[in-house]
Amino acid sequence: MPTRRSDTIPLAVGGLPSPESIFTIHCVSEIVRRTQGQVNVIPFNTGDDSERLAEANSGEPTIPFFDTPDGQAREALLATQAPIILITGDFTETARFCMVARDLDALQAARFVSQSFSCLEPLYRHNGVRCVAVDGKANLADWIDQVAAWLGLQPSTWQTVRQQMLSDYAAWPTAEAAIHALVQFADTASADREQLPTATLTLFETLGQCYHSGSIDSIVWPADSILEPGDPAFPVTDAISLTGPARMLTFGPFLHLPPGHWNARYHFEVDQHLAGNLMEFDIVNGTNVLVSHRVLVEDAGKFGFDCEFDMQESRLPVENRAILAEGSIGGFFRPAGIWLNRDRPSVAQGINADTSNDQ
Amino acid sequence: MMNELTVPFLATPPSRPRALPSRQDGARIVADGIYKSYDTPTGPKHVLKDISFAIGPGEKMAVLGRNGAGKSTLVKIVGGVERPSRGEIRRKMSLSWPLAFGGGFEVAMTGLDNIRFIARLYDRPIRETIERVDDFAELGSNLLLPVRQYSSGMRARLAFALTLAIDFDCYLIDEVISVGDQRFHRKCHDALFVERKDAAMILVSHDIGIIREYCSSGLVLKRGHGRVFDDLDLAISIYATL
Structure with missing residues (x-):
């Protein structure tokens, strides 16, 4: 004590x-x-x-x-x-x-x-x-x-x-x-707390396991936490048609990660492929693009795209943008989730190992 | 099969004039699984892979794609100027050669003789055809010179005028409607899109304005593959970001 x-x-x-x-x-x-x-x-x-x-x-x-x-x-x-x-x-x-x-x-x-x-x-x-x-x-x-x-x-x-x-x-x-x-808690309560959307339950379960263990070194952001552009944006529930002009396919999930060096693997599936599709995957922290890669997907099948990045500012949300980088004449894209693993936690954000608070 | 032209009609002209396919219900130009590849020092270059589409009477389809996507190759194959490596073109209505394409001219012959030759080939009245070509191409006495002495512009005008004089059911247009000066350009535009507004067309152009104004569907070519979109706006939006 x-x-x-x-x-x-x-x-x-x-x-x-x-x-x-x-x-x-x-x-x-x-x-x-x-x-x-x-x-x-x-x-x-x-x-x-x-x-x-x-x-x-x-x-x-x-x-x-x-x-x-x-x-x-x-x-x-x-x-x-x-x-x-x-x-x-x-x-x-x-x-x-x-x-x-x-x-x-x-x-x-x-x-x-x-x-x-x-x-x-x-x-x-x-x-x-x-x-x-x-x-x-x-x-x-x-x-x-x-x-x-x-x-x-x-x-x-x-x-x-x-x-x-x-x-x-x-x-x-x-x-x-x-x-x-x-407690004089000023905020009002109006959310329906009886029902959690099915799409979010998986996310809750995944995040909950990490949080109850006290640390996040490995986490999966499930597919239904990834969003499709819309007004408003909505969770991905089905395969997304690639046919159309270059555009953002998915983004989010705007969750947060502790500081450290991270590996991310974006799992996705492309089917009814035609002519190849140039995809771009960005990891964005707030408004900062941490890493960006382009991949020419020339076959149908299941793929995993790997990238590494350093997380500095945990207060800002992290999103993975999957972008169709050129117009497509065919194919379907289905995100399968994002697997994240931390190589090493960052100690650069003020955690001093020599503090007298150590036990 | 009487009305079906299955051989390139300029590269290997038939031995005798043949009747053009008549306008009839169900008349179509059908491209069925067209492949085209060329041998190069670095190996075969696959330009077109499994391209299929059909054009009915009066339909106007744009062919869209980046430079080198195979648009001109496709037009030449459809027009019979080149053979596909695989697949076939079924022509059940009369189909022009690529507009302003001069490859079918015998350059040692005069322009006039070329007109006579092609009019005979397509079973058209020779005098009327000569008058129509002369009226449109405005080549005057140059028609009496061998075609090899023509400038590229003169050759294109002759070919353009000859194409219009034959009066096809379907025209192949490959970015050559800007032949000549502004006035001649306008004349070509009106002849094609106003006077022949009921004709079918396969139009290759980077001019989105023309495509949007005259075409009702779009074939987008990408890395040798192609897909026809009945939604022209969608086709154009894809093309714009290829």
């Missing part, structure tokens, strides 16, 4: 935007406030937030809260030498919570969670970071006990608060409802 390193920054709390993480930061800040007086809770996700942290950290305890820290923010968090607590929840529940709380559709919610996790992943991998998995409401009592003990608080000073908060929390049927009741 790390010891408390700073009077002004008792700890930093990060996590996916889940009911658990939101309620946890609420509990932690409430305990600190009731036992030590005023406490500032400030969002801390980018290097630009460092100034705000310095201003806030002028006497009263400050708890930085982060869900999508960029490289500079991660470096600054480690530099404070404060304990860093990361909270993970169930991926699907977290994504569904985002659908409700932020009024996102399922794919958008998956992207939101993927962004958060990819930004947090270097911290999860860092030895000095304590990762606490909260599995629903049942573990909240243990979790709060741990945080309070970590903060060095005497049980007499926080047990009453804890009991009261848990009691309040327990009165609500779901974590989301508790959040909305107990």
